[in-house]
Amino acid sequence: xxxxxxxxxxxxxxxxxxxxxxxxxxxxxxxxxxxxxxxxxxxxxxxxxxxxxxxxxxxxxxxxxxxxxxxxxxxxxxxxxxxxxxxxxxxxxxxxxxxxxxxxxxxxxxxxxxxxxxxxxxxxxxxxxxxxxxxxxxxxxxxxxxxxxxxxxxxxxxxxxxxxxxxxxxxxxxxxxxxxxxxxxxxxxxxxxxxxxxxxxxxxxxxxxxxxxxxxxxxxxxxxxxxxxxxxxxxxxxxxxxxxxxxxxxxxxxxxxxxxxxxxxxxxxxxxxxxxxxxxxxxxxxxxxxxxxx
Amino acid sequence: xxxxxxxxxxxxxxxxxxxxxxxxxxxxxxxxxxxxxxxxxxxxxxxxxxxxxxxxxxxxxxxxxxxxxxxxxxxxxxxxxxxxxxxxxxxxxxxxxxxxxxxxxxxxxxxxxxxxxxxxxxxxxxxxxxxxxxxxxxxxxxxxxxxxxxxxxxxxxxxxxxxxxxxxxxxxxxxxxxxxxxxxxxxxxxxxxxxxxxxxxxxxxxxxxxxxxxxxxxxxxxxxxxxxxxxxxxxxxxxxxxxxxxxxxxxxxxxxxxxxxxxxxxxxxxxxxxxxxxxxxxxxxxxxxxxxxx
Numbered sequence: 001x002x003x004x005x006x007x008x009x010x011x012x013x014x015x016x017x018x019x020x021x022x023x024x025x026x027x028x029x030x031x032x033x034x035x036x037x038x039x040x041x042x043x044x045x046x047x048x049x050x051x052x053x054x055x056x057x058x059x060x061x062x063x064x065x066x067x068x069x070x071x072x073x074x075x076x077x078x079x080x081x082x083x084x085x086x087x088x089x090x091x092x093x094x095x096x097x098x099x100x101x102x103x104x105x106x107x108x109x110x111x112x113x114x115x116x117x118x119x120x121x122x123x124x125x126x127x128x129x130x131x132x133x134x135x136x137x138x139x140x141x142x143x144x145x146x147x148x149x150x151x152x153x154x155x156x157x158x159x160x161x162x163x164x165x166x167x168x169x170x171x172x173x174x175x176x177x178x179x180x181x182x183x184x185x186x187x188x189x190x191x192x193x194x195x196x197x198x199x200x201x202x203x204x205x206x207x208x209x210x211x212x213x214x215x216x217x218x219x220x221x222x223x224x225x226x227x228x229x230x231x232x233x234x235x236x237x238x239x240x241x242x243x244x245x246x247x248x249x250x251x252x253x254x255x256x257x258x259x260x261x262x263x264x265x266x267x268x269x270x271x272x273x274x275x276x277x278x279x280x281x282x283x284x285x286x287x288x289x290x291x292x293x294x
Numbered sequence: 295x296x297x298x299x300x301x302x303x304x305x306x307x308x309x310x311x312x313x314x315x316x317x318x319x320x321x322x323x324x325x326x327x328x329x330x331x332x333x334x335x336x337x338x339x340x341x342x343x344x345x346x347x348x349x350x351x352x353x354x355x356x357x358x359x360x361x362x363x364x365x366x367x368x369x370x371x372x373x374x375x376x377x378x379x380x381x382x383x384x385x386x387x388x389x390x391x392x393x394x395x396x397x398x399x400x401x402x403x404x405x406x407x408x409x410x411x412x413x414x415x416x417x418x419x420x421x422x423x424x425x426x427x428x429x430x431x432x433x434x435x436x437x438x439x440x441x442x443x444x445x446x447x448x449x450x451x452x453x454x455x456x457x458x459x460x461x462x463x464x465x466x467x468x469x470x471x472x473x474x475x476x477x478x479x480x481x482x483x484x485x486x487x488x489x490x491x492x493x494x495x496x497x498x499x500x501x502x503x504x505x506x507x508x509x510x511x512x513x514x515x516x517x518x519x520x521x522x523x524x525x526x527x528x529x530x531x532x533x534x535x536x537x538x539x540x541x542x543x544x545x546x547x548x549x550x551x552x553x554x555x556x557x558x559x560x561x562x563x564x565x566x567x568x569x570x571x572x573x574x575x576x577x578x579x580x581x582x583x584x585x586x587x588x
Contacts (some may be wrong), residue, residue, distance in 0.1 A: 166461075168462055170563075170564045170567070171562075173520040174526070226317075232466065232468070270463035
């Protein structure tokens, strides 16, 4: 069992062109009572102010890939976001943050998603509770390729809220409001948990576990095709062997050659072209979760 | 009557993060027969290679606001796009370009749109013909605030193809294919026109004329609200006095206070936040066009 949660951090603007999180944090900085709860302290932060000013994802490198402990400890790194990550990490230590929420948006049709790097029972009970309130909420389990690479995994407990589709640099009022409500419910849960007011029922949970990424078709570096129109905006929907994945610029269809049904996410995410990711493939998991389970 | 069209230029990547035009131009550079027609020469260009490499709209300033003749003639301007505009302008002169097509995309729900800076009868006949083939095609008449500011207005005849919604930095296969077909039909029209094979019928045309832009609600520079959810993705649809325009971050609705029904376009275009444009208001025009009319 995890002890009480006394210190929570809420981040937006880890990517400077993902406006939903940025304007939610600005709202909370102006109206702190909205996120204050009786049993914990909460610290809202704008993670990358320089990228936010420039309306770009990052200045030198992706901040959300700078939190590996070896990178944090490496004093020879000099890129802007590498330096910034060290000060954010120090802030987390100094404020003894136990739980971290990182707000993101995507050009993919991922609706309202929570992404976990760790399926401990605290995380699973929390998301199964939130799923019971928001039936449209999707839960994604995405371990980074290196341990604790991401901001959400730099504290004992943490998660990403990922919403879309929304273009970079714009606000969508519906997604803004849905994200805001989800944050309030999440904070209420932590507050109730601290007061031991969470019924310790077994709950059913569906989540999607990323096991592989797929790149665009390419000729050397240059992409030679696009997400197939039948797959565009079909995040979390089943993709079967033989289903279309891509259409080349010459009109040829490329199909999925796997053996089993999978569930793609991050389909056509703008920022992932440079990471050689056209989509992430997941497997669907149905589990029963229970707070005392470890 | 306009004389024959002997030289045509086709531009993509005037904004380096609008991928539809960029990848269409790359396709045409690789497969020139797709855009060649018997009665004219066609020159495909990638307008801003440096911005394309960086996957950004522009490096120093918006290239598509650098074509005013006074700016072209001003040899003291030193921003990257100001210099680039001069070389593009020289290319247009050197190749004696009479007709220019500039390919753009938008985060607004503008479907398949053609934008004109000039409603001469050649332009109107062309777009009325294209509208008869593509009933979903919308025609926008948008004079720039200064004469001939835009790339499309730097030659005798020219237009922008604007498609959306699509996030910056991504390709949407459906919009890619629709834009490609529209280009072929447009080139076929020019070819038929040169061969005097266009029936000189009066044709009905609906177009939308921009008369005003509206900014987001702001407190000094900082925006204080978003496009209202009932208006998001409602480009070209009627907006009546009293209809919601914005919702503030505090949840207050701001309504349209004009006297007449208008038709907003470029609603929530990502690149227009910095231009203080939340949308452009248009009036709807119904006209009958005829090739001999001047």
